[in-house]
Amino acid sequence: xxxxxxxxxxxxVPLLLLFAFGLVDIRDGRLVPGSWTLEHYARVLGDPFYYxxxxxxxxxxxxxxxxxxxxxxxxxxxxxxxxxxxxxVLLVLILAPLLTNAVVRTFGWxxxxxxxxxxxxxxxxxxxxxxEPLKILYTMSGVLIGMTQIQLPFMILPIIAALxxxxxxxxxxxxxxxxxWAQTFFHVVVPLSxxxxxxxxxxxxxxxxxxxxxxxxxxxGSFGVIxxxxxxxxxxxxQWNSGAVLASLLMGTAIVMLxxxxxxxxxxxxxxx
Amino acid sequence: MDSISQRVAGVSxxxxxxxxxxxxxxxxxxxxxxxxxxxxxxxxxxxxxxxLVVISSFNASDFLTFPPQxxxxxxxxxxxxxxxxxxxxxLSLKVAVLVVLIDLLLxxxxxxxxxxxxxxxxxxxxxxxxxxxxxxxxxxxIGLLFFYMxxxxxxxxxxxxxxxxxxxxxxxxxxxxARLAVLDPAYEEAALSLGASQVQKFVHVVLPQLWPGIAAGxxxxxxxxxxxxxxxLFTASDRLRPLPIVLFYLLRYDINPLxxxxxxxxIVLALLVLLVGSRLLGxxxxxQLGRRMT
Numbered sequence: 001x002x003x004x005x006x007x008x009x010x011x012x013v014p015l016l017l018l019f020a021f022g023l024v025d026i027r028d029g030r031l032v033p034g035s036w037t038l039e040h041y042a043r044v045l046g047d048p049f050y051y052x053x054x055x056x057x058x059x060x061x062x063x064x065x066x067x068x069x070x071x072x073x074x075x076x077x078x079x080x081x082x083x084x085x086x087x088x089v090l091l092v093l094i095l096a097p098l099l100t101n102a103v104v105r106t107f108g109w110x111x112x113x114x115x116x117x118x119x120x121x122x123x124x125x126x127x128x129x130x131x132e133p134l135k136i137l138y139t140m141s142g143v144l145i146g147m148t149q150i151q152l153p154f155m156i157l158p159i160i161a162a163l164x165x166x167x168x169x170x171x172x173x174x175x176x177x178x179x180x181w182a183q184t185f186f187h188v189v190v191p192l193s194x195x196x197x198x199x200x201x202x203x204x205x206x207x208x209x210x211x212x213x214x215x216x217x218x219x220x221g222s223f224g225v226i227x228x229x230x231x232x233x234x235x236x237x238x239q240w241n242s243g244a245v246l247a248s249l250l251m252g253t254a255i256v257m258l259x260x261x262x263x264x265x266x267x268x269x270x271x272x273x
Numbered sequence: 274m275d276s277i278s279q280r281v282a283g284v285s286x287x288x289x290x291x292x293x294x295x296x297x298x299x300x301x302x303x304x305x306x307x308x309x310x311x312x313x314x315x316x317x318x319x320x321x322x323x324x325l326v327v328i329s330s331f332n333a334s335d336f337l338t339f340p341p342q343x344x345x346x347x348x349x350x351x352x353x354x355x356x357x358x359x360x361x362x363x364l365s366l367k368v369a370v371l372v373v374l375i376d377l378l379l380x381x382x383x384x385x386x387x388x389x390x391x392x393x394x395x396x397x398x399x400x401x402x403x404x405x406x407x408x409x410x411x412x413x414x415i416g417l418l419f420f421y422m423x424x425x426x427x428x429x430x431x432x433x434x435x436x437x438x439x440x441x442x443x444x445x446x447x448x449x450x451a452r453l454a455v456l457d458p459a460y461e462e463a464a465l466s467l468g469a470s471q472v473q474k475f476v477h478v479v480l481p482q483l484w485p486g487i488a489a490g491x492x493x494x495x496x497x498x499x500x501x502x503x504x505x506l507f508t509a510s511d512r513l514r515p516l517p518i519v520l521f522y523l524l525r526y527d528i529n530p531l532x533x534x535x536x537x538x539x540i541v542l543a544l545l546v547l548l549v550g551s552r553l554l555g556x557x558x559x560x561q562l563g564r565r566m567t
Contacts, residue, residue, distance in 0.1 A: 001386060003379040003402060003446065004398060004401065006379055006439075007401065007402060007439065010420070010438070010439045011404070011416075011439050012401075013420060014413070014419060014420040015412070015413070015416045017416055017423065018412065018415055018416040021419055071312075071315035072315065074307075074308040074311040074312035075311075075316060078308070088556060090316075091556045092547065092556070093320055095547055096320075096544060097319050099546055100539065100540055101500040101502075101517055102517075103517050103520045103521050104326060104520070105323065107536050108321075108536075109322055111322075111325055111528065119325065149319065152315060180297075180298045180300055180301050181297065181304070181305075182301045185304060210409035210411055210412070212411055212506070213503075216521075221526065235506075240419070247412055247415050250412070251408075251409065251412050
């Protein structure tokens with residue numbers, strides 16, 4: 001198949017190169033033959049600075065995942081409880097942002113959070129809730145707010161799929177046995193939807209963890225996460241070795257997280273059977 | 274909660290236990306309120322930024338202030354007169370059209386053996402073809418940059434197209450396969466037994482049934498290429514900047530009201546593709562795609 005050949009040349013080879021470039025010396029855009037070394041890994045791994053940035057990137061992904069879950073689950077649940085017409089409206093509301101350019105959506109948050117004259121500060125000042133403008137844009141809070149909204153559909157859609165797959169007669173059985181609606185929700189609906197929650201969380205975590213646009217724009221120049229550092233290393237500083245090591249580590253840790261989510265999911269499936 | 278009378282009462286109350294009804298226990302009402310509040314915030318947050326972008330694009334002043342100091346189309350005039358924005362929009366358009374054409378040529382034929390035939394490693398091949406949908410765009414972009422540099426290629430228009438095909442072609446394969454899987458082979462057998470050639474069968478029987486999947490896939494692939502940021506970030510040269518990259522640099526250190534006008538058009542484009550996709554496949558099927566869009 002030509003498609004497979006195409007992806008071998010333009011996907012598999014580049015990815016292998018990316019890993020390889022962390023393990024050889026590169027000078028003036030040329031590989032130095034026979035220069036296999038672990039020195040670049042040692043340099044990055046031994047630097048407490050990069051360690052801190054990795055931790056910050058992890059927390060950014062983790063925070064966005066938790067927030068997406070808190071706000072996404074109710075939307076997914078609402079979706080399963082409303083009629084066909086309302087579902088169509090909800091789907092448009094969920095899908096339209098997903099299809100909108102990431103830079104555009106981030107721009108929307110820049111208008112809301114931005115500066116003393118931004119919408120949020122204007123409203124808060126007028127209501128007398130704050131004395132002076134809050135600084136949210138170009139902070140971790142700003143990044144998390146924008147990130148959560150932008151990744152929300154990735155959390156909502158798998159949870160909807162999990163909730164839709166549930167056998168409604170189980171809910172009726174719980175109610176028939178005297179459970180209140182809240183009890184049914186926490187003891188039947190939520191536990192049965194956990195596989196969807198896990199796949200949504202895995203998706204949101206990995207996308208947030210490797211996201212570039214949102215932290216670069218909402219975090220500003222001083223907010224560094226691994227993806228923005230990789231860009232800086234490669235584009236501005238032309239440090240291909242460090243860039244390759246960081247990208248490989250980013251990818252490697254993301255894969256480890258995905259495997260952990262998968263394992264949790266498999267455990268859960270065995271457990272619910 | 275344990276007495277039988279209460280259980281019976283529970284059954285009879287079952288209907289009234291939908292959230293928000295007056296007779297529900299306090300716990301139910303609390304949960305309904307909490308879920309409703311969170312869902313409300315989430316839904317407003319999903320739409321509000323885009324609505325605000327559109328409103329702000331009609332702002333008359335130099336800075337984006339709220340409430341706007343007056344209304345005008347000046348930022349649309351500024352946008353139309355901005356050489357950089359115009360050139361980059363045209364570039365993105367050209368790239369996206371070429372990308373879709375190559376996607377179709379590569380992706381549609383690949384869908385047939387993947388859905389119609391059973392061969393060893395079919396699952397693995399499918400996973401491989403769909404893998405760009407799961408991989409971070411950043412990593413793919415850097416890998417491609419390294420590859421081009423090692424081969425001694427200078428970043429150029431064709432390479433940008435080649436790079437975008439990597440991340441959009443899986444869409445065409447996945448959509449065409451999904452459509453192909455539900456196609457009844459009896460129609461094709463009937464066509465063949467009535468004396469149609471393979472080409473006639475494909476043109477008159479397979480294609481008419483397949484085209485909604487292909488067209489929707491093409492629409493999404495177009496949007497994915499037109500909006501692509503992370504792959505372009507590494508594979509576009511400084512002289513050939515696609516629209517999302519130009520917007521990014523306009524916003525890098527400041528809020529630029531010019532971006533509002535461009536963004537409004539981008540939002541219209543996204544809604545258009547959503548409309549086309551849902552017309553061709555139904556909204557529910559579009560959801561399946563959305564889940565893959567990273």
